[in-house]
Amino acid sequence: MVHKEECDDLFVKSGKEKPETFERKQAEYRDLSKKFINTKSDYSKQFSHIYSARLTELREALIPRVKAKWENILIVKLADLEKLENQQCIIIGTLYKHQQWKPSILRELSEEHQLSASCSKPNYCSEKDQPFLEDEMLRIKLVGEQVDIKQIITGVVCAVLGNENSDGTFLVKDWCFPGCAPKESLKEYTSQKRLVLVSGLNLSNNCESLGISLFVEWLCGMAGNITMQKDNTFIVRLIIAGNTVKNNDTSQTSTSKELGEVIKFVDMFLSNLATCCSVTLMPGEHDPSNAMLPQRPFHPCLLPKSSRLESFKSTTNPWVGKIEGRVIIGSSGQSIQDIVKVTGETDISPIEWLEKSLLWRHICPTAPDTLLVCPYYEKDLFIMETCPDIYFVGNTDKFETKLWKGDENQIVRLISVPRFDTTQTAVIVNLDNLDTQYISFSNI
Amino acid sequence: MIMESLPEYLETVAGYIFDDDKLVTYKWLSKELEVHVNVAKQILWEFWQKYKEKKQFECVFLLMGHLHDNGMRVEIVKEKNLSTAKEKYSKIIAKHVYSLQKTLPETQLLGLAEDGDVKFSGIKCIENNERNDEEMHIFRWGAASREIESASHEKVQSSISEASERKATSPEEKQVANKKNADRKGFDNLFGKAGNKQKNSSASSNADKVEVDSSNHKRGTSRNGSAEKKKSTQKGGLSSFLELGKNQTKTSADSLNKDKSTNSLDKDKCANSSDTEKSANFLTKEATEENVLKTDLKQIQSMKDFEEKISKSDGKQKQKVRSRKRNRSKETNNAVKKRKRIAIQSDSSNSEPSDNENESELDLPLSPESSPAFLKKRSISPPQVKHENGKRKVLRIVDKTFEEDGFLVTKKVHVYESCSEEEPEITEPKNEKKIVSESHSEVKGKKNTKQTTLMNFFKKS
Incomplete structure (x- = not known):
């Protein structure tokens, strides 16, 4: 009998032994995102401090690269451009794309008072967008064939080679970005341990889907046979990248009471998972956390059952952590979504922007321009100080992954983690060789 | 299997x-x-x-x-x-x-x-240890919250112990303090460290209040009391009121309690000292009250003796009484006596014959309950005088009792009262009956006047 054979491994061989249970492997875990919680945010400060801090820090990183790339060409400040009389030179500054349709409080206000027609656009782009480069004092318009307005992202620090035109614009000949941050240390990884990444569980209207319950059964070692359960003990941690509670703002209609019910369910769900697997929970755009980046961890009182478990870690968004020596940086998706809105380009997948942001050395360059962020004034927290091993973004439309290799032997696993509620997909990453595969739980 | x-x-x-x-x-x-x-x-x-x-x-x-x-x-x-x-x-x-x-x-x-x-399930996780309550507390509220919590706890406890040393153990007070503290705890923690500091200070001030209360009730140190009484006008309000009144009678408004008490002590000495000493020993009430009593002694000996008895018995009662509410009502009763006494005393300072007192006694029954805007002459110390329509008017502070939201509220009011230079003693009681329009009102403290009962008491005597 075919079935019989297939199911044989379920059977306890002697019939007298106790059924086997396996112990989940443990992994060294460090949360490095303390800086997102501990840094004081003074809301009376201006946002310009972020830009100047960002420029100061990334200029340091740019100068050696610029010198290596273009050798002996002079680096000048924008204020000194006049003196050069259209000579070729290098300017370092922050890109700024003037966009008519980017979020503006004044426009919101005038729409509210019906002074202007409201229009909802999928992105901030228009025909009139203009690229600028600005340093601490001045800005200059960028022109030339090398300038692709779609590729200009506000907030990115870069060096530009070219010369000033007589009309006061800057003719761009070449670009240079800070590049990926150097790797802390190169070492051998031998652990067979794995991570599971998931995002957009959207439990508010997804709590009874079969996908969710299959996912839990799979992760907790209920489903499958003994071999599979044994294999799953190597999954050391589950990272939930945002939008666990809900996935959109349409639930504005739902009352806070309903939200409370949902959070109770989320607590149950997470405590269930956490009894069987270590869990790291990041808040997302639509979760009950602060709207400004960095989003703070869910308060322990919000999830009383889960918080009791030591295996459950509530953390920030974006998040930086270290598991078994692997540096992991991830966000719940806002950073990349906003970049996509700024460019208006739909053909470029999130994974490419993820790669670019690695080269920009910045997790979310569009903050504070179009992305809400706390007005830090001493330091820009979102600059990547070290090169991650795994760099992921949550709440994307589909699963994608790429193994990125840098000039300085950096190897980074880029992952776009799809929304679970639409794709029923989770991602498994092997911490040993950074192999990544998806696992879907649908039966469609 | x-x-x-x-x-x-x-x-x-x-x-x-x-x-x-x-x-x-x-x-x-x-x-x-x-x-x-x-x-x-x-x-x-x-x-x-x-x-x-x-x-x-x-x-x-x-x-x-x-x-x-x-x-x-x-x-x-x-x-x-x-x-x-x-x-x-x-x-x-x-x-x-x-x-x-x-x-x-x-x-x-x-x-x-x-x-x-x-x-x-087929997989066990050994990392899923549960945090115990203490760990949870630290986890929820941060490590800082714990220290602060214990600190504030200590503070309150110490204040309570102080209070109990002074035999001012009214359990409800304690409970209230504790409760407040407990509430505060939760609240503090929510808002973190910064909040805590504030809360702590409020805790200490609260503790102060408890102390003040106790000292007001039981301690004989008028100095201590007077310094703090003004802070807690509601609790020790009556005594402070007395002091104020007294101050005005004897010295200028800013005269220190110290002076006053020494004054009164001096007076005590020249009066029959045995009685006063005795009273000083026995009285567990506020010193001011004693002082008042003492000064009274000089003028109306019989009254004083009587009052002493009352106060003694009151003191005893107080010790027995546990409930704060009742304590308070006692207090007011006492205060009523005091007030009356002061009225007498102030009169006496003007060398007023004792028959005047009878008049005031007679006046009193128709006081607060009957007339809502009842005025009582309070003090006359350095009387400010002005002349109006050829009449001499004296600025006085009078008690005005209003009925407000079902409560009797007494305020101190400056009023110009017409009086004849020749016989101010006689005019005073009349003024009490008159309802004088208030020219300038100044809120000094809340008072509860239940004079009638006390007056009745005196009448019987």
Whole structure:
């Protein structure tokens, strides 16, 4: 009998032994995102401090690269451009794309008072967008064939080679970005341990889907046979990248009471998972956390059952952590979504922007321009100080992954983690060789 | 072990499926029968093998395997679709019975099935230690909250112990303090450290209040009391009121309590000292009260003796009385006496004959309850005088009692009262009866006047 054979491994061989249970492997875990919680945010400060801090820090990183790339060409400040009389030179500054349709409080206000027609656009782009480069004092318009307005992202620090035109614009000949941050240390990884990444569980209207319950059964070692359960003990941690509670703002209609019910369910769900697997929970755009980046961890009182478990870690968004020596940086998706809105380009997948942001050395360059962020004034927290091993973004439309290799032997696993509620997909990453595969739980 | 009890299990499952019409998933079964999930799967498998020919029911399988594009997939398929479903996979890792039921129109419905219990699963996690309450507290509120909590606790306790040393142990007060503290704790913690500092200070001020209360009630140190009384006008208000009144009678408004008490002491000495000393020893009330009594002694000996008795008995009563409310009402009673006394005393300072007192006594019954805007002459110390329409008017501070929201509220009011230079003593009682329009009002403190009762008391005497 075919079935019989297939199911044989379920059977306890002697019939007298106790059924086997396996112990989940443990992994060294460090949360490095303390800086997102501990840094004081003074809301009376201006946002310009972020830009100047960002420029100061990334200029340091740019100068050696610029010198290596273009050798002996002079680096000048924008204020000194006049003196050069259209000579070729290098300017370092922050890109700024003037966009008519980017979020503006004044426009919101005038729409509210019906002074202007409201229009909802999928992105901030228009025909009139203009690229600028600005340093601490001045800005200059960028022109030339090398300038692709779609590729200009506000907030990115870069060096530009070219010369000033007589009309006061800057003719761009070449670009240079800070590049990926150097790797802390190169070492051998031998652990067979794995991570599971998931995002957009959207439990508010997804709590009874079969996908969710299959996912839990799979992760907790209920489903499958003994071999599979044994294999799953190597999954050391589950990272939930945002939008666990809900996935959109349409639930504005739902009352806070309903939200409370949902959070109770989320607590149950997470405590269930956490009894069987270590869990790291990041808040997302639509979760009950602060709207400004960095989003703070869910308060322990919000999830009383889960918080009791030591295996459950509530953390920030974006998040930086270290598991078994692997540096992991991830966000719940806002950073990349906003970049996509700024460019208006739909053909470029999130994974490419993820790669670019690695080269920009910045997790979310569009903050504070179009992305809400706390007005830090001493330091820009979102600059990547070290090169991650795994760099992921949550709440994307589909699963994608790429193994990125840098000039300085950096190897980074880029992952776009799809929304679970639409794709029923989770991602498994092997911490040993950074192999990544998806696992879907649908039966469609 | 499992195989032995298998027939029983199968019977149970048959009952669930055919009799109860249940959706029997392996996870539910493992929870229900309290067996390992793999055993539950085995039971279902055996059941399926045994009955699939005989009975009409549906079996749903769980398939898990690698797909052709390096992905993995976990899905649930009905038995009839099994072969087509398998084509998707390059390799099937696991396949087992997911559930058995009479009918299943849609596999998605299995999402509604009850969750299994993780403790019967195939993987144990040793990291899932639970935090205990203390750890949880630190975890929730941060490490700082704990220190602060204990600190504020200590503070309150110390203040309480101080208070109890002074025999001012009114348990309700304590409770209130504790309660407040407890409330504060939770609240503080919510708002973190910054809040705590504020709260702490308020805690200490609260403690102060307790101290003030106790000292006001029981301690004989008028100096101590007077310094703090003004802060707590509501609690020690009456005594402070007395002081104020007295101050105005004797010295200018800013005269110190110290001076006053020494003054009164001096007076005591020249008066029959034995009595006053005795009273000083016995009185457990405020010193001011004593002082008042002492000064009274000089003028109206008989009254004083009597009052002493009252105050003594009052003091005793006070000690017995535990409830704060009642304490308060006592206080007011005392105050009433005091007030009256002061009135007398102030009169006496003007060398007023004692028959005047009778008049005031007579006046009193028609006071606060009867007339809502009753005025009582309070003090006359350095009388500010002005002339109006050829009449001499003196600025006085008078008590005005209003009925406000069902409470009797007494305020101190500056009023110009007309008086004749020759016989101010006589005019004073008359003024009391008159309702004088207030020219300038100044709120000094709340007072509760229950003079009638006391006056009645005196009358009887």
